[in-house]
Amino acid sequence: MEQNWAGNIAYQAREVARPRSVDALRQLVADRDRVRALGSRHSFNDLADGQGTLVSLEEMPDEIVVTGQQVSVPAGVRYGVLAEFLAERGLALPNMASLPHISVAGAIATATHGSGDGNGCLSTAVAGLELVTSSGGLRTLWRGDPEFAGSVVALGALGVITRVTLDVRPAFEVRQQVYPSVPWSTVAGELAEVFASGYSVSVFTDWVGPAQVWVKSLDPVALPYTPADGPVHMLPGESVAAVTEQGGVPGPWLDRLPHFRLGHKPSAGAELQSEYLLPRDSAPEALARLREMGPRIAPLLQITELRTVAADTLWLSPAGGRDVLGIHFTWKLDVPGVTGLLPDIEAVLLPLGARPHWGKLFHTSEISTLYPRWTDFLELRAHHDPKGKFTNPFLDRLT
Ligand SMILES: Cc1cc2nc3c(=O)[nH]c(=O)nc-3n(C[C@H](O)[C@H](O)[C@H](O)COP(=O)(O)OP(=O)(O)OC[C@H]3O[C@@H](n4cnc5c(N)ncnc54)[C@H](O)[C@@H]3O)c2cc1C
Structure with a gap:
């Protein structure tokens, strides 16, 4: 089976699926009992792993669309590829992590960040999300929707994100x-x-x-x-x-x-x-x-x-x-x-x-005391994923 970038985690999932369209992804999610979305595998723990099917989006359509001061990107695109696309059009992301190799969906799911007193984590540039839900439905969320703030840094627990809309700014x-x-x-x-x-x-x-x-x-x-x-x-x-x-x-x-x-x-x-x-x-x-x-x-x-x-x-x-x-x-x-x-x-x-950091090694599993909205997040999960299709041992450990 495959492993993460660092090689310290051998994925336990049964298969890695690579759908080539949103419809194929929807069918796959509807058909399987356990699904985890896989990004570029740069996390150091078993967050991305699961007991059923891992879904890689690397063969999905790669269209990037700029509208005004926002860009809609395929979830699996790497920041480095997106950055070059934006720079050619005189645009920029507000900030980047230390490496450009990571996928947008994987980074925003864990609140990946760069640095800067005035810079939020990369997830704060997200203006909208499209994701495949546990029943295979397609859901779109925008900043300002009541569930939005609970759905961006979501650890892959609410569905498979297919597209992300990000704020951009003029190049600098x-x-x-x-x-x-x-x-x-x-x-x-x-x-x-x-x-x-x-x-x-x-x-x-x-x-x-x-x-x-x-x-x-x-x-x-x-x-x-x-x-x-x-x-x-x-x-x-x-x-x-x-x-x-x-x-x-x-x-x-x-x-x-x-x-x-x-x-x-x-x-x-x-x-x-x-x-x-x-x-x-x-x-x-x-x-x-x-x-x-x-x-x-x-x-x-x-x-x-x-x-x-x-x-x-x-x-x-x-x-x-x-x-x-x-x-x-x-x-x-x-x-x-x-x-x-x-x-x-x-x-x-x-x-x-x-x-x-959600994507790196840590020991504690007592998370509820660290996050005032943890219970709200659990309710959101229970509502959108009642059968636990998107859960995994990592999420099950957290209390
Ligand atoms: C060399 C190196 C340098 C790093 N530097 C930084 C840094 O500067 N700052 C920082 O904060 N972190 C850093 N990290 C950590 C890294 O940014 C995070 O672990 C990040 O989440 C990895 O993204 P990924 O695309 O590899 O996702 P993965 O590790 O593959 O997955 C991470 C999570 O995203 C979810 N996910 C992936 N795709 C989707 C999708 N389509 N829909 C729903 N959920 C999805 C997965 O289910 C999983 O829960 C670094 C890691 C490495 C290896």
């Missing part, structure tokens, strides 16, 4: 400057200023040494740190051919906002990932406590990335109702080591209001 230029060695005490002491210094800012740390600060800005920025004298990969030893252009050179948004180029391997490849998003005012305490755990974290870690995400109103978004700092861990591919450490990290972060 971004410049990316990397400061490769900033003392941790400086970054921790000036956290708000560092994150406010650009359109999209990332801080990388190994929890024991100095930090790297990556600033993607609309205008020239000169932070009072020494900039890199050449291209930098956030992971020591990885090829700088994979990263988007740095050095403060202005360029199209799609060639700067993601860290990695579409034609190259994103990140390390042999890795696991976890991420926790917590209210910005809890960030100083969280960072100080994790820094104390640095000697335990560092041996398992490739790199940590800190990013900010603006508050939104989506029920299952980790940024729902609060501006957050995302504390991300790119781990070595050491499943026992990482799964052994996560409970201790969560013991620090969850009491501070952290919510785990």
Whole structure:
């Protein structure tokens, strides 16, 4: 059977179906007992897996349609492909994740995010959804519909999304400057200023040494740190051919906002990932406590990335109702080591209001206390999927 991008999850489903039309997809969903939609498989846990049929949309029609300041896209399109289509028409997405390889439907289902004090997660750009329901019906939802805020970050639990309408904006230029060695005490002491210094800012740390600060800005920025004298990969030893252009050179948004180029391997490849998003005012305490755990974290870690995400109103978004700092861990591919450490990290972060990234590894299954609208989401599921066609072991574990 097939596996996820990282290779740490071998899918347990019986089959992977690749329908070629919406009608074929509707028939397939109506006929099967258990269905899970599969995106580009970049999640690190068993969220996308299921016990019946996985549906890949990679052979569905690929038409992209721009109408004014919105674009309607096939659910399985990758952000990199969409970004090139938009850029050729003088348009842009408001933000992107670190990699352009992921599918739109898979990313919005988990509240995938980039960085930026003023930037919501990618799901906040969604204006409309079309999805195949458990009976094989076709349902359309628009921003403002009462169920919309519960249906965008929906973990594949409400149906198979076929098309997504996204807000777009006029194309813009971004410049990316990397400061490769900033003392941790400086970054921790000036956290708000560092994150406010650009359109999209990332801080990388190994929890024991100095930090790297990556600033993607609309205008020239000169932070009072020494900039890199050449291209930098956030992971020591990885090829700088994979990263988007740095050095403060202005360029199209799609060639700067993601860290990695579409034609190259994103990140390390042999890795696991976890991420926790917590209210910005809890960030100083969280960072100080994790820094104390640095000697335990560092041996398992490739790199940590800190990013900010603006508050939104989506029920299952980790940024729902609060501006957050995302504390991300790119781990070595050491499943026992990482799964052994996560409970201790969560013991620090969850009491501070952290919510785990849905698509990465986490330990807790007690989700209801983390999301005020969790019960509403369960009711939405029960209403639209009374027989649990779209459930899976991952969703069944959550309490
Ligand atoms: C190298 C790397 C870098 C990453 N960087 C970031 C980052 O910068 N920011 C961040 O937030 N995350 C990041 N992630 C995590 C990743 O963005 C999420 O796991 C995302 O959900 C993956 O999307 P996917 O298309 O691979 O979906 P999958 O992993 O295949 O599926 C994820 C979920 O989406 C659902 N889904 C997929 N398609 C549909 C559909 N058509 N209808 C309904 N539901 C659907 C699935 O059922 C599943 O629940 C990274 C992952 C990797 C491997």
